[in-house]
Amino acid sequence: MSKWKTFPHDASGFAYEGDALWKAWERLHAGDQEPWPEDEASQDAWRAYHRGDFQNAVALGLKAETASGMAAANKAQSIYATYLVEDEDEKKELFEEVADRAEVALKEYPNSINAHYQHAYALGRYSQAISIAKALAQGLAGKCKASLDKTLALAPDHAEAHIALGAYHAEIIGKVGSMVGSLTYGVSKDAAEAHYQKALELISGSAIARIEYANGLLTMYGNKKVKDATALYEEAAECEAADAMERLDVEFAKSELSD
Structure with missing residues (x-):
């Protein structure tokens, strides 16, 4: 993995060290409904994600070998690709990796809310990168919709x-x-x-x-x-x-x- 770009803004207010992450968890995860991870490895992955250390969040999340760690890794890579990558080929490669990892996570953690959501998100962004017309022709829309429906079945x-x-x-x-x-x-x-x-x-x-x-x-x-x-x-x-x-x-x- 090549060196990723650094977060281009002041992240001093996004550290969430120690108990600060727990106290802010509900606010930080109101959008994705990610459950609080009990293990420190996953917590550290989320801390890295929230402060914009996206490459480290991916490494820590994958190393944690948990559903929450995988969710942190996939979200970090997706947000990085969405906002900080300009090269279209690199974008597509990053989203493909997330979609592939999420498919594995779906089998290993079938009740992980964000395994389903990140699968859909990555497919959706990949579809935008290759054009919606091509995505429809490849049947990606149906896969994306199925994962979103499952996400909402688990977390309305x-x-x-x-x-x-x-x-x-x-x-x-x-x-x-x-x-x-x-x-x-x-x-x-x-x-x-x-x-x-x-x-x-x-x-x-x-x-x-x-x-x-x-x-x-x-x-x-x-x-x-x-x-x-x-x-x-x-x-x-x-x-x-x-x-x-x-x-x-x-x-x-x-x-x-x-x-």
Whole structure:
């Protein structure tokens, strides 16, 4: 594994050493519903993730050999690839690795909420990297949807899965249209918005919930929803970040507004 880029922002407020991680756990994991890990190895992997030390989080998470450690590793690699990797081939390779590891985790830890979610997330981001049309042709959409459905069966309040399902509906509609999307894939604009809105109910202070909702509106409605999307980006830019991922979300919202 080559040396990864360092987190490009001040991470001094995201250390969560000692009992600080336990005290902040509910807030930090409101979006992914990850259970508190009892073992120190997994805790250390999550500490590395939250402070933006993504490469170390992957190494520590895999070394822990637990469901939570694997979840930390996969989330760290996915967020790193999403925000800090510019090369498209490298992005695809990183997401493929996560999807492959998550498939193994699904067999070893079938009740791990985030084994299912990270499988879907990695497939979804990989699909975006290769184009939604190619992903649909390869049958990746069905695999992604199945993993998201399983995530919500295990954890109905998994806000990040609701966000991803919103994106699933929106992106298929954006590619094939509402009618074909409905008949062929069972997607709808109403379902997309319902998932985005549910996520905002569950994590009301979330930047990423607003960003993805804005993206979905633009994908489904185009210029008709620019005003609504802009308002969501403005709200996202004002959100308070509790860890490295959330800081990257906020900074992304700011960059969208400055373009």
